[in-house]
Amino acid sequence: MRMKKAHIISIGNELLIGDTINTNAAHIGQRLTHFGIVPEQIFTIPDEYSIIKKRIGRSLVHADVTIVTGGLGPTHDDITKKVVAEIFESRMVSDELVLKHIKKIFSDRGFTLSPSNIEQAHVPEACTVLFNKQGTAPGMWFEKKGNYLAVLPGVPYEMKHLMENGVEPRLRSIFKDLNIRVTDYLKTAGIPESTLSDLIGNLEEYTNNGVGVAYLPNPGGVTMRLSAEGATKQVAEQKLVKLRKMVFDKSGDFIFARQRDKTLAEVVGSLLADKKLTIATAESCTGGMLSNEITDVPGSSSYLLGGVVAYSNSAKSQLLGVDGEVIEQFGAVSKPVALAMASHAAVRFGADIGVSTTGIAGPTGGSADKPVGTVWIGFFICGEHFALKTVFTNNRLVNKQRTVMVALETLRRHLLGINTYPYELKPHYS
Amino acid sequence: MRMKKAHIISIGNELLIGDTINTNAAHIGQRLTHFGIVPEQIFTIPDEYSIIKKRIGRSLVHADVTIVTGGLGPTHDDITKKVVAEIFESRMVSDELVLKHIKKIFSDRGFTLSPSNIEQAHVPEACTVLFNKQGTAPGMWFEKKGNYLAVLPGVPYEMKHLMENGVEPRLRSIFKDLNIRVTDYLKTAGIPESTLSDLIGNLEEYTNNGVGVAYLPNPGGVTMRLSAEGATKQVAEQKLVKLRKMVFDKSGDFIFARQRDKTLAEVVGSLLADKKLTIATAESCTGGMLSNEITDVPGSSSYLLGGVVAYSNSAKSQLLGVDGEVIEQFGAVSKPVALAMASHAAVRFGADIGVSTTGIAGPTGGSADKPVGTVWIGFFICGEHFALKTVFTNNRLVNKQRTVMVALETLRRHLLGINTYPYELKPHYS
Numbered sequence: 001m002r003m004k005k006a007h008i009i010s011i012g013n014e015l016l017i018g019d020t021i022n023t024n025a026a027h028i029g030q031r032l033t034h035f036g037i038v039p040e041q042i043f044t045i046p047d048e049y050s051i052i053k054k055r056i057g058r059s060l061v062h063a064d065v066t067i068v069t070g071g072l073g074p075t076h077d078d079i080t081k082k083v084v085a086e087i088f089e090s091r092m093v094s095d096e097l098v099l100k101h102i103k104k105i106f107s108d109r110g111f112t113l114s115p116s117n118i119e120q121a122h123v124p125e126a127c128t129v130l131f132n133k134q135g136t137a138p139g140m141w142f143e144k145k146g147n148y149l150a151v152l153p154g155v156p157y158e159m160k161h162l163m164e165n166g167v168e169p170r171l172r173s174i175f176k177d178l179n180i181r182v183t184d185y186l187k188t189a190g191i192p193e194s195t196l197s198d199l200i201g202n203l204e205e206y207t208n209n210g211v212g213v214a215y216l217p218n219p220g221g222v223t224m225r226l227s228a229e230g231a232t233k234q235v236a237e238q239k240l241v242k243l244r245k246m247v248f249d250k251s252g253d254f255i256f257a258r259q260r261d262k263t264l265a266e267v268v269g270s271l272l273a274d275k276k277l278t279i280a281t282a283e284s285c286t287g288g289m290l291s292n293e294i295t296d297v298p299g300s301s302s303y304l305l306g307g308v309v310a311y312s313n314s315a316k317s318q319l320l321g322v323d324g325e326v327i328e329q330f331g332a333v334s335k336p337v338a339l340a341m342a343s344h345a346a347v348r349f350g351a352d353i354g355v356s357t358t359g360i361a362g363p364t365g366g367s368a369d370k371p372v373g374t375v376w377i378g379f380f381i382c383g384e385h386f387a388l389k390t391v392f393t394n395n396r397l398v399n400k401q402r403t404v405m406v407a408l409e410t411l412r413r414h415l416l417g418i419n420t421y422p423y424e425l426k427p428h429y430s
Numbered sequence: 431m432r433m434k435k436a437h438i439i440s441i442g443n444e445l446l447i448g449d450t451i452n453t454n455a456a457h458i459g460q461r462l463t464h465f466g467i468v469p470e471q472i473f474t475i476p477d478e479y480s481i482i483k484k485r486i487g488r489s490l491v492h493a494d495v496t497i498v499t500g501g502l503g504p505t506h507d508d509i510t511k512k513v514v515a516e517i518f519e520s521r522m523v524s525d526e527l528v529l530k531h532i533k534k535i536f537s538d539r540g541f542t543l544s545p546s547n548i549e550q551a552h553v554p555e556a557c558t559v560l561f562n563k564q565g566t567a568p569g570m571w572f573e574k575k576g577n578y579l580a581v582l583p584g585v586p587y588e589m590k591h592l593m594e595n596g597v598e599p600r601l602r603s604i605f606k607d608l609n610i611r612v613t614d615y616l617k618t619a620g621i622p623e624s625t626l627s628d629l630i631g632n633l634e635e636y637t638n639n640g641v642g643v644a645y646l647p648n649p650g651g652v653t654m655r656l657s658a659e660g661a662t663k664q665v666a667e668q669k670l671v672k673l674r675k676m677v678f679d680k681s682g683d684f685i686f687a688r689q690r691d692k693t694l695a696e697v698v699g700s701l702l703a704d705k706k707l708t709i710a711t712a713e714s715c716t717g718g719m720l721s722n723e724i725t726d727v728p729g730s731s732s733y734l735l736g737g738v739v740a741y742s743n744s745a746k747s748q749l750l751g752v753d754g755e756v757i758e759q760f761g762a763v764s765k766p767v768a769l770a771m772a773s774h775a776a777v778r779f780g781a782d783i784g785v786s787t788t789g790i791a792g793p794t795g796g797s798a799d800k801p802v803g804t805v806w807i808g809f810f811i812c813g814e815h816f817a818l819k820t821v822f823t824n825n826r827l828v829n830k831q832r833t834v835m836v837a838l839e840t841l842r843r844h845l846l847g848i849n850t851y852p853y854e855l856k857p858h859y860s
Contacts, residue, residue: 014646016469018460019655023451025474030448039446041481044455044472051471074624075645108801108821109853114624134825155647157825216449225449281718281739287725288711288718291739295717298793298826306745308738309711309721315736315779319749349745363728396728 004175005040006032007063009055011070011080012154015044024069024159030260031163035171036178036229037065047071052083060087060147064175067167070154072137074116081123081140084151088142090126094118098129098138105136127151130166134158139166148174181229182236184244185260188251189221189409190422196222199251203243211239213247219401221409223260253418256409264408265293265300271415272303272353277382280349281307282320282341284332285359285375290404305349310341320344333358333370338378338387339430346380354380355411357403361396375403381414386427434605436462437493438472439485441500441510442584445474454499454589461593465601466608466659467495477501482513490517490577497597500584502567504546511553511570514581518572520556524548528559528568535566557581560596564588569596578604609659612666614674615690618681619651619839620852626652629681633673641669643677649831650694651686651839683848686839694838695723695730701845702733702783707812710779711737712750712771714762715789715805720834735779740771750774763788763800768808768817769860776810784810785841787833791826805833811844816857 008028014020022044029039040063045051052071059066071080085092099121106113120136123129130139130150137153139162150167152159188196193215203213216223226243230236248255256267272279281291281304291307294300310316313332317324322340330336338358346354359375366372373392379385390406392399409422421427438458444450452474459469470493475481482501489496501510515522529551536543550566553559560569560580567583569592580597582589618626623645633643646653656673660666678685686697702709711721711734721737724730740746743762747754752770760766768788776784789805796802803822809815820836822829839852851857 014644014655015456016459016472017463018456018458018469019644019646021451021453021456022472026445026448026451028448029446033447039448040476042446042452042472042474044474046470073645073647075627077644110855111622111625111853114628116624116628134823157828214444214449283718286722287730287734288713288721288737288739289725291718291741292716292722292830295719295739295741295791296827296830300717301741304717304739304741306739306741306749307718308749309718309725309734309736311721311725311731311734311736312779319736319738319778348749349742361725397726400722400726 004037004064004178005062006037006065006067007059008039008042009059009066009068010042010044010154011047011052011068013046013077015070016046024154024156027156027160028067028069028163031168032065032067032171033181034183035168035175036181037171037175047077047079049079049083052080053087056084056149057087060144060149064147065171066147066149068149068151069159072151072153074114074120074136080151084127084140084142084149085124088124088126088144090124092122093125094121095123095129095138097131098123101131101133102136130162132158132162134161141166141170179229179231180233180236181227182233182240184226184240184258186224186226186247186255187221187257187260187262188224188254189256189264189405189412191222191251191254192423193217193222196224196251196254200224200247201250211243213243219398220264220405253413253420256412263293263296264405264412266297268408268411268415269294269297269300269303271412273299275415277353278303278305278349278351279353279355280305280345280351282345282354282356282378283307283309284311284316284341284357285361286357286400286403287311289400290355290357290407293404293408305351308345308348316341320348331370333360333374333376335376335387335389335428336430338376339380339385340378342378342380342387343385352382353411354378355407357407359399359403361399362394363396373399375399377403377407377410379410379414381411386429388421388425388427390423390425434467434494434608435470435492436467436495436497437489438469439489439496439498440472440474440584441477441482441498442474443476445500446476454584454586457586457590458497458499458593461598462495462497462601463611465598465605466611467601467605477509479509479513482510483517486514486579487517490574490579494577495601496577496579498579498581499589502581502583504544504550504566510581514557514570514572514579515554518554518556518574520554522552523555524551525553525559525568527561528553531561532566560592562588562592564591571596571600607661609661610663610666611657611659612663612670614656614670614688616654616656616677616685617651617687617690617692618654618684619686619694619835619842621652621681621684622853623647623652626654626681626684630654630677631680641673643673649828650835653690683843683850686842693723693726694835694842696727698838698841698845699724699727699730699733701842703729705845707783708733708735708779708781709783709785710735710775710781712775712784712786712808713737713739714741714746714771714787715791716787716830716833717741719830720785720787720837723834723838735781738775738778746771750778761800763790763804763806765806765817765819765858766860768806769810769815770808772808772810772817773815782812783841784808785837787837789829789833791829792824793826803829805829807833807837807840809840809844811841816859818851818855818857820853820855
């Protein structure tokens with residue numbers, strides 16, 4: 001079967017003038033690639049009738065699949081729906097299910113329905129509605145002479161929802177016998193990109209025949225993308241298996257997930273749930289970010305008992321029971337305070353594990369002795385009691401993020417019995 | 431002078447398959463807009479000779495200015511330079527200054543110069559070199575029949591450096607008498623996009639002559655972008671002032687900031703600092719997100735005393751002192767529990783203000799009575815005691831975000847004496 005090509009069309013002046021960064025196109029490109037469909041071009045175009053019409057019209061001829069996002073909102077500048085109705089010479093009809101859904105959303109929230117909201121239930125008769133559970137703008141699916149067109153809202157989580165539940169099942173059933181591309185995202189934490197690539201070394205003998213590795217660094221760690229393709233899934237996966245084995249042999253301890261969307265908090269959460277362990281947090285410099293990431297995971301209430309954001313010294317004493325004299329003597333950013341916060345958090349909440357953070361997030365508050373970026377992270381893990389000291393950057397948000405990453409990655413390695421620490425830090429015992 | 435149009439061309443397979451998000455195009459779009467040049471389309475295309483040639487060739491005819499990024503590296507798939515040389519029928523010559531610069535970079539780092547590195551100093555004879563202090567790939571500037579083309583490396587900080595020091599000075603001197611464009615970002619919270627646009631109403635009398643309003647929704651609220659242009663900055667600003675006054679008259683209570691990067695937590699933080707008030711949080715369904723956002727603001731330790739993440743019922747009782755029988759009788763997601771969490775948080779931390787959240791974040795845990803998305807937000811503000819009930823979506827992360835937004839926006843309005851509530855919610859008193 002010949003290669004299938006896709007065009008992605010992103011509509012919106014806000015994208016052109018740089019008000020919004022186009023993350024939607026990247027997500028769609030990723031998903032199409034997964035199905036063996038090549039995203040050949042991305043067009044970002046303004047909310048202008050003639051340009052939208054010309055662009056969609058051309059892509060419908062040149063691409064096997066066209067995915068359009070944006071311009072489906074209730075305001076005057078949202079004209080995508082009118083354009084596709086004209087392209088398909090189709091009259092607008094009100095979709096009963098969509099209208100019911102919109103009415104329910106508004107009545108649940110106690111809002112009044114405006115005429116422009118009711119109009120959101122209108123769709124061109126030629127389309128199949130992609131029902132949007134997450135919002136008021138329905139997605140639309142069209143076919144024209146064996147070419148396919150999906151029109152999706154521009155709100156990222158609505159777009160993702162409709163890709164997953166509307167577009168992807170259709171692509172899977174239409175393009176059954178495409179050249180399959182298999183990809184593995186191996187996510188690491190607590191190791192710099194250069195150290196990781198030195199560890200993996202030269203890959204030339206693996207990376208021919210459509211097999212490759214890319215290093216994708218981001219604030220939460222470095223992700224390795226391994227990919228391979230072949231006429232069948234088996235052929236592609238055979239190629240990938242050899243490469244993956246080598247990468248795991250060399251860097252397995254650092255890899256916390258094999259799915260791109262998986263977070264470190266999810267992985268730690270699963271380990272806690274498996275081992276039936278509970279956790280409590282005591283946060284100073286991270287201000288709630290650690291418990292926030294843990295509670296982003298559905299079901300986290302089964303292992304997170306709670307936390308204290310002990311921002312002031314009196315909160316550290318009164319809510320956590322850290323000895324005020326210890327804070328006085330060593331300072332709030334110190335090993336003894338980090339250790340006490342961790343163990344007291346565990347005791348207060350009756351948890352197996354307590355984790356604490358105390359540091360100077362910045363941009364001010366540092367000293368020669370304790371510069372901005374100095375952080376102590378305390379651990380009380382089923383009786384084992386230690387703290388890590390790190391010095392990060394002078395960027396407040398980066399310091400918060402890295403502290404949370406090191407805390408979670410230390411937990412992960414400890415729960416798995418891996419006896420190294422993130423960034424080769426050394427544990428300080430009490 | 432007629433409007434000047436620009437095309438932005440982003441080259442690179444990594445952009446198409448979604449490994450990299452195209453932040454470069456947003457930056458370039460912003461800068462062009464500032465100079466009164468309209469970024470009409472963004473094309474993201476693969477590292478393929480024929481596609482690059484066709485695309486640049488077309489844009490050179492259709493756009494006054496074309497900015498190309500990517501494909502200038504030392505590896506085999508970087509072919510942009512060869513393509514432009516062919517378009518301009520120009521032979522390649524080695525640029526002495528660039529070669530010297532590349533040699534210096536390599537000797538400074540102690541690396542050996544490879545043939546492909548030396549080739550980076552080759553440029554088409556027809557171009558003016560845009561000297562790249564930040565890297566080894568030179569930028570290039572071309573002119574063809576009054577149309578302009580800049581070719582820049584794809585590494586974001588190199589691209590920004592060359593935009594600022596190579597491209598922008600040239601645009602400024604070539605397009606001296608372009609219309610100046612001025613922009614205001616008005617950020618709102620607690621009002622749906624459709625309600626806001628109905629409130630502002632028809633803008634026809636304002637939006638001619640290059641004056642416009644755009645609604646940019648995101649999970650934290652809707653931002654209105656007001657823009658105007660004119661032959662001089664004064665003329666443009668006069669147009670904007672009239673529009674801004676009208677928008678403020680109609681929706682001023684909902685506007686929390688006039689700067690694009692300002693967060694609601696920053697605004698509430700400034701109000702607390704001005705009024706010398708302190709705050710404490712008691713979070714259940716938001717799991718620390720509220721205190722996390724508050725502590726993203728530098729200096730927040732002066733007003734945030736701390737918080738409790740009371741995820742389990744026993745944490746609500748033991749750490750916050752909420753009556754266990756009240757939880758038993760009304761359930762954890764209820765008005766009495768939200769009220770008690772808020773006042774107890776204030777008392778425990780000795781703060782003037784206590785804010786609480788308790789709800790069903792989802793995706794599971796709902797009932798007919800209390801569906802997923804049901805949230806109670808409690809307030810204890812200098813003795814005033816009330817709670818708001820909302821029903822959001824079935825998306826866990828969106829529910830957390832919206833809860834935090836409503837909590838902060840309620841505080842903002844209360845501290846400013848605005849007597850409405852986000853989303854027209856009604857306060858429930860004890």
